Amino acid sequence: MIRVILTDIEGTTSSISFVHDVLFPYAAKHLPGFIREHRDNPDVSEQLDRVAEESGADREDAEALIETLQEWMREDRKVTPLKALQGMVWEQGYQQGELKGHIYEDAAQYLQQWHDRGLRLYVYSSGSVKAQKLIFGFTTAGDFTPFFSGYFDTRIGGKKEPGSYRNILDELGVEAATILFLSDVEAELEAAEAAGMQTAWLIRDGELPETERFVARNFAEVDAALLQKR
Numbered sequence: 001m002i003r004v005i006l007t008d009i010e011g012t013t014s015s016i017s018f019v020h021d022v023l024f025p026y027a028a029k030h031l032p033g034f035i036r037e038h039r040d041n042p043d044v045s046e047q048l049d050r051v052a053e054e055s056g057a058d059r060e061d062a063e064a065l066i067e068t069l070q071e072w073m074r075e076d077r078k079v080t081p082l083k084a085l086q087g088m089v090w091e092q093g094y095q096q097g098e099l100k101g102h103i104y105e106d107a108a109q110y111l112q113q114w115h116d117r118g119l120r121l122y123v124y125s126s127g128s129v130k131a132q133k134l135i136f137g138f139t140t141a142g143d144f145t146p147f148f149s150g151y152f153d154t155r156i157g158g159k160k161e162p163g164s165y166r167n168i169l170d171e172l173g174v175e176a177a178t179i180l181f182l183s184d185v186e187a188e189l190e191a192a193e194a195a196g197m198q199t200a201w202l203i204r205d206g207e208l209p210e211t212e213r214f215v216a217r218n219f220a221e222v223d224a225a226l227l228q229k230r
Helices: 016-038 042-055 062-074 080-095 105-116 129-137 162-172 186-194 219-227
Strands: 004-007 120-124 148-152 179-183 198-202
Touching: 016 042, 016 062, 016 080, 042 062, 042 080, 062 080, 080 129, 105 120, 105 219, 120 162, 129 148, 148 162, 162 179, 162 186, 179 186, 179 219, 186 198, 198 219
Parallel strands: 004 120, 004 179, 120 148, 179 198
Antiparallel strands: none
């Protein structure tokens, strides 16, 4: 019996285009100025330390660190300090009303329903926990953070690595078979299945693949096929 929903964001609860066409360009535009203005802030400084460690750039050369971050953004690198700094920039944008998080209508409906029916909801995304809370806290449909029990990002491990899902199981302290992982990326589903979790492959657009894995167009189909039995 499924008791826990673990969901991806990009392509699952929210459109890929929002992330790539709105959030990433916003961070690319505002991150350099944000670092120059806030580099002495302890939280920012901590992440810049990590950028220097991972890249080999001179820690005292702010412009070199900024160039490294811009290169990582161009390469769409899943690097924890980059994600953390992007989250800080997005927080500023959300709070200033310049950003509103996208959420699919069916995701908004069923996340609330599942929470109200007693399911525990968690997020696992390559974006930082801060970024996750922002996208759900400032959506076009309102604040969804009260529905979630917790969040996981790349600090728990890579999303295509079975060990990451085992780490999540250790954190949650539940049986693997009671967790349903939702994602639009097959390699992530394979990793979750290797850890014993149940999965649903969200394919919102395009042709459906020939596969034995459960595939759904939206959360309504997930609910009808996998959750109405509970």
